Amino acid sequence: MNFNQKTVLVTGASRGIGKDIAIAFAKAKANVVLNASRMSDYFQEVIDYFEENQFPYVAAVGDVSKQDDVKKIFALASEKFGQVDILVNNAGIIRDNLLMRMSEEEWDSVIDINLKGTYNCTKEAIRPMMKNKWGRIINISSVIGLIGNPGQANYAASKAGIIGFTKAMAKEVGKKGITCNAVAPGFIISDMTESLNEDLKEKYLLSIPLGKFGTTLDVANTVMFLASDIAEYITGQVINIDGGLVM
Numbered sequence: 001m002n003f004n005q006k007t008v009l010v011t012g013a014s015r016g017i018g019k020d021i022a023i024a025f026a027k028a029k030a031n032v033v034l035n036a037s038r039m040s041d042y043f044q045e046v047i048d049y050f051e052e053n054q055f056p057y058v059a060a061v062g063d064v065s066k067q068d069d070v071k072k073i074f075a076l077a078s079e080k081f082g083q084v085d086i087l088v089n090n091a092g093i094i095r096d097n098l099l100m101r102m103s104e105e106e107w108d109s110v111i112d113i114n115l116k117g118t119y120n121c122t123k124e125a126i127r128p129m130m131k132n133k134w135g136r137i138i139n140i141s142s143v144i145g146l147i148g149n150p151g152q153a154n155y156a157a158s159k160a161g162i163i164g165f166t167k168a169m170a171k172e173v174g175k176k177g178i179t180c181n182a183v184a185p186g187f188i189i190s191d192m193t194e195s196l197n198e199d200l201k202e203k204y205l206l207s208i209p210l211g212k213f214g215t216t217l218d219v220a221n222t223v224m225f226l227a228s229d230i231a232e233y234i235t236g237q238v239i240n241i242d243g244g245l246v247m
């Protein structure tokens with residue numbers, strides 16, 4: 001795939017899935033706006049990698065749950081590259097707890113970053129996309145937003161909210177040449193899945209028809225497909241990347 005002349009903003013690109021989505025787009029010749037909530041050693045490593053490979057990029061530190069930060073991220077993107085053509089709303093957190101014990105802070109922080117962050121970034125992105133009559137918005141949801149999970153009421157609500165938001169946006173902006181889709185990863189090999197004990201991993205693997213966990217590249221490939229011209233007639237959809245876990 002070739003995204004030459006296109007600019008992609010990937011939120012939460014300092015590690016995990018967002019980092020590999022950003023690298024996949026860079027390898028496909030896109031200009032990349034890298035975002036994370038703060039500067040960190042691991043964000044610096046991503047930046048160094050982009051420098052070493054001479055990928056066109058700009059690093060925009062900012063908290064997606066804060067509108068002022070998001071305006072600054074987009075200002076930096078347009079100063080460097082003109083505008084954002086492809087938005088990948090990937091930044092997300094978990095704060096798991098049973099609802100009886102879940103604090104207001106645990107609820108609010110997950111909704112604010114996962115769901116309001118998606119609203120904040122999409123709101124900034126769509127005006128220039130409309131003017132340009134082309135745009136791609138890809139939201140990272142989760143299978144948990146489809147099936148729920150005990151201890152994750154906040155996370156499940158945020159990810160289900162993203163799915164409703166995706167469909168509403170698809171209907172709002174479709175006639176302007178903008179598609180809006182969601183992907184719902186299942187178990188993706190990450191810091192989170194690596195920390196599970198072996199018994200639990202075995203149990204989860206038994207419920208996955210393809211018999212293995214997914215990779216960050218599996219997610220990046222689907223996101224790139226949805227961002228490409230060959231996916232121009234797909235909007236308002238949720239694509240599960242879960243080895244058949246949920247069907």
Ligand SMILES: NC(=O)c1ccc[n+]([C@@H]2O[C@H](COP(=O)([O-])OP(=O)(O)OC[C@H]3O[C@@H](n4cnc5c(N)ncnc54)[C@H](OP(=O)(O)O)[C@@H]3O)[C@@H](O)[C@H]2O)c1
Nearest residue numbers: 012013014015016017036037038063064091092142185188
């Ligand atoms: N891993 C899985 O198995 C899985 C499954 C389904 C869905 N997902 C979804 O996929 C996305 C990425 O997951 P992951 O496993 O790669 O997570 P991760 O490794 O924890 O990375 C999360 C990223 O989000 C950033 N972030 C957190 N809060 C932010 C904020 N307020 N503003 C901007 N950036 C922020 C983090 O940057 P900092 O450096 O600033 O912390 C980091 O780059 C999430 O939306 C997650 O819900 C993951």
